[in-house]
Amino acid sequence: MKHTTILAIESSCDETSMSIVKDGHIEIATVTLSQIDIHKMYGGVVPEIASRNHIENITIVLDECLKKANMKIEDVDAIGVTYGPGLSGSLLVGIQCAKTLSYIYNKPLIPVHHIAGHIYANRLVGEFKFPLIALVVSGGHTDIILMEKDYSFKYLGGTLDDAIGEAYDKVARVIDLPYPGGPRIDKISKEGSHTYKLPTPMNDDSYNFSFSGIKSAVINLVHNEHQRGNEINKADLACSFQETVVGIIAKKTMKAIKENNIKQLIVAGGVAANSYLRETLTNLAKENNVELLIPPIDYCTDNATMIGCAAFYALNSDKKADLTLNAVPVEKLK
Numbered sequence: 001m002k003h004t005t006i007l008a009i010e011s012s013c014d015e016t017s018m019s020i021v022k023d024g025h026i027e028i029a030t031v032t033l034s035q036i037d038i039h040k041m042y043g044g045v046v047p048e049i050a051s052r053n054h055i056e057n058i059t060i061v062l063d064e065c066l067k068k069a070n071m072k073i074e075d076v077d078a079i080g081v082t083y084g085p086g087l088s089g090s091l092l093v094g095i096q097c098a099k100t101l102s103y104i105y106n107k108p109l110i111p112v113h114h115i116a117g118h119i120y121a122n123r124l125v126g127e128f129k130f131p132l133i134a135l136v137v138s139g140g141h142t143d144i145i146l147m148e149k150d151y152s153f154k155y156l157g158g159t160l161d162d163a164i165g166e167a168y169d170k171v172a173r174v175i176d177l178p179y180p181g182g183p184r185i186d187k188i189s190k191e192g193s194h195t196y197k198l199p200t201p202m203n204d205d206s207y208n209f210s211f212s213g214i215k216s217a218v219i220n221l222v223h224n225e226h227q228r229g230n231e232i233n234k235a236d237l238a239c240s241f242q243e244t245v246v247g248i249i250a251k252k253t254m255k256a257i258k259e260n261n262i263k264q265l266i267v268a269g270g271v272a273a274n275s276y277l278r279e280t281l282t283n284l285a286k287e288n289n290v291e292l293l294i295p296p297i298d299y300c301t302d303n304a305t306m307i308g309c310a311a312f313y314a315l316n317s318d319k320k321a322d323l324t325l326n327a328v329p330v331e332k333l334k
């Protein structure tokens, strides 16, 4: 059997990552340089600083990745790269690197949608069984997607305003937890209980979400309590927020599973690392007799391994780019 080995590049936000992946699911080597410590002091990612750091890091990451895999660029069959969505300056660094390698070594160039990457991180765990529902929960997305075959994405619904990761990060900031707030809320919630009453966002029959209201409710609550001279119990507030948003996400995901005769639920994106979401979906999948795939924690947040997995299926779906490939900061998954 002929194998396909892809060198994949991810630089859409603040991680410079490269990976070599075989046949869409076997990770040979991955190297990721995170800039979290640099952006932490600003409370969020600063785009200009991110792109400058990608420029400094990219050749180092490439050398390290090849060394770790004990391979040369000549040994790979294609170059996969995230072309969007993401920060344009950051995306451009990865794209320029991919185009240069593709041109010099005469390898096909495969454009990968960042969210397709998050979805295909699940191939590291198991085979896809269609039709499936992909629940995408990241810093920029909260989407329910129906997949009837590989690399085909039908949007059923999603957030109308803030993404779930964004809501986690903003609520964390309000209660003085450092960036990125999602993992901090996850951790501190374990010490609290659901004592604060918060509004359940978009508790209707649609597949859509809205998280800006609950974020504002948390801001108002903190403000009002401070004005009354009361202390906020951070752990209880984090837990109340988390249980409310995970509850609505789980409810709508289950509705999508039931209404579309689904064989499998797969979860994707940085917030898939959340322990309460993982536990809730594991229980729900069991109760509803549907198979569940969730990537290992380290593959939930941005990494090039997932791009290497997705690139294999993009290539099989004839998605190739030429040297005019450009960054697309805002792009629907299609």
Ligand code: KG4
Residues within 6 Å of the ligand: 013, 118, 137, 138, 139, 140, 141, 164, 165, 166, 168, 169, 180, 181, 182, 183, 186, 269, 270, 271, 272, 273, 274, 275, 300, 301, 302
């Ligand atoms: O997928 P990702 O790495 O970047 C985007 O493509 O957006 O997701 C980053 C988001 C951040 O908002 C971060 O706070 C959140 O994922 N996140 C978490 C956890 N780990 C990362 N949110 C809740 N619980 C976690 N354990």
Ligand code: ZN
Residues within 6 Å of the ligand: 114, 118, 138, 139, 269, 270, 301, 302
């Ligand atoms: Zn991401």
